[in-house]
Amino acid sequence: MAKSKTDTTLDRRGFLKGIGTGAAGAATVAAGVTTTSPALAAESTTDKKKARYRESAHVKKFYATNRYL
Amino acid sequence: MARMKFLCDADRCIECNACVTACKNENDVPWGINRRRVVTINDGKPGERSVSMACMHCTDAPCAAVCPVDCFYTTDDAVVLHSKELCIGCGYCFYACPFGAPQYPKTANFGSRGKMDKCTYCAGGPEADNTKAEYVAYGANRLAEGKLPLCAEMCSTKSLLAGDGEIIAQIYKERVAKRGYGSGAWGWKTAYKEDIAT
Amino acid sequence: MTLTTSLRHLLPLLALAALLAGPAAAQQPTSVNPTASSVKEKQLLDALKPGSTDTVSGRISIPDARAGNLIQPAGKEFRTFRQETLPTVGGYAIVGMLLLLSLFYLIRGRIAISTGPSGQTILRFGSMSRFAHWLSAVSFIALGLTGLNLVFGKTLLLPIIGPDAFTGLTQVGKFVHNYVSFAFALGIILMFVMWVKDNVPSLRDLRWFAQGGGLVGLGHPPAERFNGGQKIIFWSTVLGGAALAVSGYLMMFKPIEIAIGGLQLATVIHGLVGLIMVAIIFAHIYIGSVGMEGAFDAMGKGRVDLNWAREHHSLWVDRVAKSRPKDISGGHAPAPGE
Numbered sequence: 001m002a003k004s005k006t007d008t009t010l011d012r013r014g015f016l017k018g019i020g021t022g023a024a025g026a027a028t029v030a031a032g033v034t035t036t037s038p039a040l041a042a043e044s045t046t047d048k049k050k051a052r053y054r055e056s057a058h059v060k061k062f063y064a065t066n067r068y069l
Numbered sequence: 070m071a072r073m074k075f076l077c078d079a080d081r082c083i084e085c086n087a088c089v090t091a092c093k094n095e096n097d098v099p100w101g102i103n104r105r106r107v108v109t110i111n112d113g114k115p116g117e118r119s120v121s122m123a124c125m126h127c128t129d130a131p132c133a134a135v136c137p138v139d140c141f142y143t144t145d146d147a148v149v150l151h152s153k154e155l156c157i158g159c160g161y162c163f164y165a166c167p168f169g170a171p172q173y174p175k176t177a178n179f180g181s182r183g184k185m186d187k188c189t190y191c192a193g194g195p196e197a198d199n200t201k202a203e204y205v206a207y208g209a210n211r212l213a214e215g216k217l218p219l220c221a222e223m224c225s226t227k228s229l230l231a232g233d234g235e236i237i238a239q240i241y242k243e244r245v246a247k248r249g250y251g252s253g254a255w256g257w258k259t260a261y262k263e264d265i266a267t
Numbered sequence: 268m269t270l271t272t273s274l275r276h277l278l279p280l281l282a283l284a285a286l287l288a289g290p291a292a293a294q295q296p297t298s299v300n301p302t303a304s305s306v307k308e309k310q311l312l313d314a315l316k317p318g319s320t321d322t323v324s325g326r327i328s329i330p331d332a333r334a335g336n337l338i339q340p341a342g343k344e345f346r347t348f349r350q351e352t353l354p355t356v357g358g359y360a361i362v363g364m365l366l367l368l369s370l371f372y373l374i375r376g377r378i379a380i381s382t383g384p385s386g387q388t389i390l391r392f393g394s395m396s397r398f399a400h401w402l403s404a405v406s407f408i409a410l411g412l413t414g415l416n417l418v419f420g421k422t423l424l425l426p427i428i429g430p431d432a433f434t435g436l437t438q439v440g441k442f443v444h445n446y447v448s449f450a451f452a453l454g455i456i457l458m459f460v461m462w463v464k465d466n467v468p469s470l471r472d473l474r475w476f477a478q479g480g481g482l483v484g485l486g487h488p489p490a491e492r493f494n495g496g497q498k499i500i501f502w503s504t505v506l507g508g509a510a511l512a513v514s515g516y517l518m519m520f521k522p523i524e525i526a527i528g529g530l531q532l533a534t535v536i537h538g539l540v541g542l543i544m545v546a547i548i549f550a551h552i553y554i555g556s557v558g559m560e561g562a563f564d565a566m567g568k569g570r571v572d573l574n575w576a577r578e579h580h581s582l583w584v585d586r587v588a589k590s591r592p593k594d595i596s597g598g599h600a601p602a603p604g605e
Contacts, residue, residue, distance in 0.1 A: 042154070048195040051145035053071050056215030059232060066227050066240050068247050080302060086328060103329055108337040110325040116305040120325075122337055131346045137417045138434050139425060155434040157441050159417065160518070161349065164531050165342045169334060181445065181519055250302040253309070259338060 072147040073190055073212075074234035074261065075221070076241055077121045079252045081228035084109055084119035088220035088229055092123070095191065095219040096208025102172040104188040105220050118252055121220070121229050124149065124170035124188035125260035132162035132171060146212065147234075148190040153206050158182035167259045190231075191218040238265050308338075315340060320528025336527065345531045349538070354418055357542030364546040368553045375482070378559040380575045388570035389587060390594035396461055400566055403454030403504070406447045411545045413440035418538065448515055455508035458501075465492040466501045481579065492583040500551050507544045510536060 042048075053059075084107050092098065092105045105123035126149045133141035133149065140155035141162075160182050163171040176183030193210030196203035203210060211219065221231030230237040238254070245251035245267040254265045311323045320341040327335040392400070416424065416437060425433045472495035474488060480496050481487035488494075493501065514537040517525060525533075555562050561575035573595060576584045587594050 043195055043197055045142075048150070049142055049144045051070060052148075052192055052198070052210070052212035053073060053146045053233070054215055055071075055233070058216050062217055062222055063232065063236055063240065066230060066237075068243060080305070084328070089329065101331075103331060103334060106327060106329055106331075106334045108325040108327055108335055110311070110323070110337065111306040112326040114306075118306050120337060131342055135346055135349045137421055138437050139421055139430065140434070155430055157434060157438045159441060160530075161534075164527065164534060165346045165349070167338050167340060167342045169336045169339065169527070181521075250300045252302040252305045252307065255308050256338060258308075258312075259340070 070145055071233040072235070073126060073232065074147075074237060074257075075123065075125055075190075075218075076230040076237050076254050076257070076265075078228045078230065078241060078244065079118040079120050079255055080248075080250065081226045082107065082119040082121055083226055083228075085225055087223060087225055088121050091219045091223050092188070095211075096189070097204070098208065099174050099186065102174060102186050104170075104172065104186065120255045121224075122168055122256065123220070124166075124190070125168055125256050126188075126190055127167075127260040128262055131165040131167065135161040135165040137161060142195075144192065146190075146192070148192045148212070150189055150192065150194055150207075151185065151187070152195045153184045153186075154195070156184040158184050168256060188218075191216070234261070241265055242267060312338065312340065318344070320526075320531060322527070333527065339527060341528060341531060345534070348535055353535075353538045353542070354422075356539060357415075357418060357545075360543055360546040361549070364549045368550060368558075371482075372553075372558065377557065378482070380561050380572060380578060382574045382578070384561070384572045385574040387573040388564075388596060389573050389576050389584065390569060391565040391571045391576070392569045394569065395457075397566055397569055399454050399457035399461060402450055403458060403508075406451035406454060407544075407548065409443055409447045410451055411541070411548070413444040414541050415545065416440050418542070445519060448512070448519075451508065452512045455505060455512070459505050462493070462501060463505075466498050468498060471495075472498060487578045487581070489581045490579060490583070491586075492580060494579065496554075500547065503544065503547050507540050507547075510540045511544070514540070 086107050089103060089105050089107060093103070096104065098104055105121060107119050107121045109117060109119045111117045126143075126147060128147070130141060130143065130149045132151075133139075133143070136151075137159060138155050138157055140153075141149060141151045143149050158173055158181070160171075160173065162185060163169070163173070170187045171185045172187060173182035173185055175181070189207050189210075191209050191211035193199070193203045193213065194207030196206060198213040199210050209219070211217065216222065218231045221229045230240060241251065241254065242265060251267050253267070258264050308323070315321045315323070320339070322336040322339040322341070324336045417440070420433065420437060424436075428436070469491075471489070471491065475490055475495040478484055478486075478488040480494060482496075514533040517533040518530060518537065521530070555566065561572050564571045564575075573584070
């Protein structure tokens with residue numbers, strides 16, 4: 001429950017920030033500059049899409065336990 | 070490159086709802102939102118089956134197609150994620166999703182939709198991996214830790230499979246061959262436009 | 268009492284014993300296939316009527332009843348509608364209307380008052396009428412722009428201003444769309460109440476259309492307070508506005524009884540009616556501003572030139588001259604109370 005409270009505050013801030021970046025974004029369009037959101041720790045477009053999955057020992061064990069042994 | 074998929078072996082699912090609980094706990098999913106759920110078809114009738122369903126991380130995802138602000142992206146693992154920074158909570162993805170995956174907290178005006186929340190395949194979101202910001206907005210990023218979605222990892226009957234689509238399809242095929250039956254990979258035709266020949 | 272309770276405790280134990288003993292007897296491998304009789308996904312999907320909004324659904328143990336929908340293939344049709352049908356229909360309607368109006372302007376030009384302004388004016392719309400009109404008009408423009416943004420913004424605006432600015436804009440647009448809708452609905456209701464008695468379709472409207480309504484042919488067919496064209500605008504605004512309000516509030520307040528199919532249908536109706544109304548209103552704006560001399564005064568000042576009124580609404584002018592001569596004034600008007 002405490003969690004959902006923080007969520008709404010984050011949401012509200014996000015909304016205000018959205019307006020801010022919206023205006024800032026519109027302003028920079030004229031200058032032809034691409035803006036990145038000043039988000040907390042946003043990943044770049046390529047970074048966020050890169051593969052995370054790897055066949056670690058943990059994952060291998062998952063596959064093994066799901067097979068008939 | 071491995072293509073992540075979910076597969077629910079409906080012949081094994083006992084509707085214990087532990088996947089639902091595990092998901093809620095692992096990702097600290099807000100009140101009123103269920104990223105995963107178990108649906109029982111033909112309840113109480115002969116041939117009843119339960120299927121654990123969440124976002125299937127579709128090929129050519131309908132949610133991404135209809136999004137008016139283009140907040141979705143598909144990772145190289147073929148996991149469909151979205152940015153809550155960009156989402157406006159319009160609800161179109163819920164209308165288009167064949168599996169009813171997108172969920173909305175009732176935070177906006179008139180109790181209307183807040184920012185959409187859905188299964189992330191335990192792969193976080195567009196914030197840096199395993200940061201607090203990512204956890205608060207999207208939940209755990211187990212994939213970056215070399216793990217798989219918790220719902221599948223802790224499934225008590227090993228009904229729910231996750232991971233490399235080819236490997237879990239192989240596991241399922243082996244199961245069907247060994248035990249002699251299998252009611253098929255639910256949702257695969259819709260999500261991945263392919264089925265498992267058994 | 269105690270006997271029955273103890274029996275109840277005993278029964279499961281007996282059943283368990285029977286179960287334990289059971290397998291020994293039925294141990295030989297039988298070719299039992301539990302999936303032979305099991306519910307099949309393909310059969311369930313095939314059983315759904317094509318084009319319907321039925322879903323493959325079952326029982327769910329969490330409180331959210333909607334989560335009982337396992338698969339809803341209608342989402343595919345929704346996607347096709349939103350990505351192809353709606354932008355195509357809307358695009359053709361709006362661009363087509365703009366082309367048509369430009370062409371009309373090039374050929375016909377501005378429709379002038381053929382006898383020239385008289386200097387006398389006649390009261391056409393009181394302050395309440397004008398308030399209702401402009402309330403609806405301003406809110407419709409806000410609703411139209413924010414709505415168009417949802418349909419075309421991703422393709423037209425997003426690449427230009429970037430994702431963050433576009434989201435900010437669209438998020439504000441969503442709030443504007445939700446809140447301003449109330450003003451629009453109020454305006455529509457007011458206009459309906461005030462003007463419905465003058466907008467009942469009549470045979471004269473058919474003759475008005477047959478004679479080109481003074482737009483295509485020469486000369487002006489007689490008309491009452493509202494002519495055939497205005498009645499079309501009135502009814503499309505009232506009926507279209509009602510359809511938009513009903514479908515919109517269904518989406519906004521989401522009464523629990525409305526299943527996902529109903530919400531999809533509401534979105535389809537809302538989108539189509541909205542875009543077609545935008546196209547119709549373009550025509551209305553054109554003829555009320557650049558398209559016709561003297562027309563804007565009706566909603567601007569509320570008083571129009573008497574000659575304009577005689578040309579476009581001859582029967583109405585006659586009626587007003589008889590019943591409320593005070594409404595005609597200025598210039599060399601006869602003294603009031605004549």
